[in-house]
Amino acid sequence: MRYTTSKIIVLSLLTCLPIGQTAHAFMGHAPPMDFSGSFEFGLHDMDLSGVNGELSKNGAGAFDDVSRTIGGSGYFRLGKRMLIGAEGAGFWQSASGPDAMAKIQGGYGFINLGVVPVATRNLLIYPLVGIGGGGAKLRVHSRDYYDFYFGEEILPEWEEPGFGAFALNFSMGADYRLKLMETRRTEGGICLNMRTGYIWLPFESNWQVSGFDIFGSPTAAFAGTYAKIGIGIWSSQKTRSRKGS
Numbered sequence: 043m044r045y046t047t048s049k050i051i052v053l054s055l056l057t058c059l060p061i062g063q064t065a066h067a068f069m070g071h072a073p074p075m076d077f078s079g080s081f082e083f084g085l086h087d088m089d090l091s092g093v094n095g096e097l098s099k100n101g102a103g104a105f106d107d108v109s110r111t112i113g114g115s116g117y118f119r120l121g122k123r124m125l126i127g128a129e130g131a132g133f134w135q136s137a138s139g140p141d142a143m144a145k146i147q148g149g150y151g152f153i154n155l156g157v158v159p160v161a162t163r164n165l166l167i168y169p170l171v172g173i174g175g176g177g178a179k180l181r182v183h184s185r186d187y188y189d190f191y192f193g194e195e196i197l198p199e200w201e202e203p204g205f206g207a208f209a210l211n212f213s214m215g216a217d218y219r220l221k222l223m224e225t226r227r228t229e230g231g232i233c234l235n236m237r238t239g240y241i242w243l244p245f246e247s248n249w250q251v252s253g254f255d256i257f258g259s260p261t262a263a264f265a266g267t268y269a270k271i272g273i274g275i276w277s278s279q280k281t282r283s284r285k286g287s
Contacts, residue, residue: 076278084270092260101141150176172211194258213239
């Protein structure tokens with residue numbers, strides 16, 4: 043599995059368009075709809091103690107429990123209270139020790155559904171539930187040898203152990219909207235947002251190499267809490283009042 047941050051961002055934002063259009067089409071006489079898309083930075087607290095145990099075997103230092111993330115998200119608001127959209131993010135870390143260097147990188151993406159209990163002219167507050175998945179890969183480079191220990195196996199250094207997993211995302215977000223343009227039918231501007239949440243992996247996943255499980259490898263997971271901030275754009279259709287007959 044090869045994850046690139048640019049692919050995750052683009053796919054998460056592009057996914058919102060057909061989702062929003064499909065939902066809008068199935069809603070008879072749907073109310074005006076608006077869109078918001080953001081570029082986001084954050085921190086993700088995940089348990090990497092098992093992986094760090096493997097790094098210690100190779101003298102490769104240790105990863106921090108908190109990883110930096112970069113990604114994007116977007117949603118359509120259908121009417122005043124319903125949200126549907128998508129998000130994605132990538133994470134990475136490097137570690138270095140006396141005998142080896144290591145790098146872990148991965149990503150995840152979700153399709154989100156939510157409601158908007160608070161909606162004012164400038165502020166939206168909304169809980170979201172997402173379904174999706176992600177994964178990670180690990181690379182270890184020894185300074186003196188051409189292989190490394192992982193689990194109960196010895197792997198050549200060109201092998202990159204990795205995993206993929208199904209995941210659920212539970213989050214709370216807040217958007218502050220600054221209006222910069224307005225026409226007869228639409229309005230829009232800049233959006234600043236904050237999100238915090240928890241990613242849960244309901245099923246165990248195994249580290250693999252070349253499609254085979256690695257015997258004795260640590261728990262494979264990117265579950266944990268996260269927080270992120272973002273900046274983007276928003277656009278909204280104006281509500282048109284009906285004239286009496």
